[in-house]
Amino acid sequence: MITVALAGKPNAGKSTLYTAATMADVDVANYPFTTIDTNRGVTHVRTRCPCLDRDQRCGIDRCHDGTRYVPIELLDVAGLVPGAHEGKGLGNQFLDELTNADAILNVVDASGGTNRTGDPVEPGSHDPLDDVDFVETEMDLWLAGVIADNWEGVERKCWSPDFDSDETLTAMLTGVGATEADVASVLRDMEYPADHKRWTDTDRETLARGIRRQTKPMVVVGNKEDRGSTETLDRLTDASDKPVVPTTADGELALRRAAEAGVVGYDPGDADFAVVGDVSDEQRAGLDAIRAVMADLGGTGVQTALNAAVYDLLDQITVYPVQDAGAWTDGTGTVLPDAFLLPDGATPLDLAYAVHSDIGDGYLHAVDARSNRRIGEDHALSEGDVVKIVSTASA
Ligand SMILES: Nc1nc2c(ncn2[C@@H]2O[C@H](COP(=O)(O)OP(=O)(O)O)[C@@H](O)[C@H]2O)c(=O)[nH]1
Ligand SMILES: [Mg+2]
Structure with missing residues (x-):
């Protein structure tokens, strides 16, 4: 979540x-x-429910007459x-x-x-x-401190013939949500000594700032x-x-x-x-x-x-998986029972895995429930899409 x-x-x-x-x-x-x-609690983002495009509102708790609330976690x-x-x-x-x-x-x-x-x-x-x-x-300063605490490990590794700087730094920073692409892009934009032993606190702070900007x-x-x-x-x-x-x-x-x-x-x-x-x-x-x-x-x-x-900063879209592409219902007849937040550009296969890893593993194909047409595995989904996933596994 x-x-x-x-x-x-x-x-x-x-x-x-x-x-x-x-x-x-x-x-x-x-x-x-x-x-x-x-304090960790559940709150919601608000979006337009696809049921507004049908004759009837979906009538579940999280849809208030076409205004849809999608759960996220909030941390105080x-x-x-x-x-x-x-x-x-x-x-x-x-x-x-x-x-x-x-x-x-x-x-x-x-x-x-x-x-x-x-x-x-x-x-x-x-x-x-x-x-x-x-x-x-x-x-930034806190993260720079974490990096400094782990720097000895980086220095030790950099002697190894198969040392990969991006990979080593990513391993250290995955905990804060950084991917190898994040690390590579931050390093691309900064100047730093090729020899990791010569990195200064300022270099580590620059890295920390870049990673924080990228990931938070x-x-x-x-x-x-x-x-x-x-x-x-x-x-x-x-x-x-x-x-x-x-x-x-x-x-x-x-x-x-x-x-x-x-x-x-x-x-x-x-x-x-x-x-x-x-x-x-x-x-x-x-x-x-x-x-x-x-x-x-x-x-x-x-x-x-x-x-x-x-929706703006994390670039999420709301997608609604259904079992019945005609009625937009799950197996029990509930209309639009679930809403998933996925990064913009996510595919039906991503949605399948978000629903359940078994559904993802057994993925066969997907149907756009608005047009009733099959959509490709690499089709980019959009806000408000209603999708039937056909899988060898059932939810
Ligand atoms: N006037 C006004 N006071 C607020 C508002 N939000 C919070 N407060 C008050 O500010 C004080 C501190 O709020 P609190 O939520 O405990 O702040 P925290 O320390 O950041 O968690 C309390 O007396 C709140 O009632 C607001 O939007 N307007
Ligand atoms: Mg407080």
């Missing part, structure tokens, strides 16, 4: 976002290191402070956990109401721009935008080479709780909500305030941030 991790200094709103997105209970409090243990880890790579705060544990993620939401407090280490200050008195880069720097795509989340300013948001956006998504995690959490209580009609990612139950004057005022922020942002932004990470 795709894993997205929340990174950022304490009090940026990571746990609030996590709680809202997963509706699990974690501590949300106004002091550093509230989240000591890794301890807050990061400058110096974390040296073990400051809970730095090392945090960084170690970050390397398990496919993409990162770098959560900053866009209201400027917390200082560098996450202590509350007068709103607007801290510049959130200062909080964007340090997360990357800490990850990042969305900058400008949280607490309910108290932020357009001016700050614009500066964040201008200064960043990454997508910047303004959010109100607090607003999302309030709406999810209100929806669960049956007070509002709201599907995550909606631009607005409807009050459908009895609310007190106080609750109504709170909801009106959230609505005003959503009108500015086009929603709470939380779903936008998750979707940006998965």
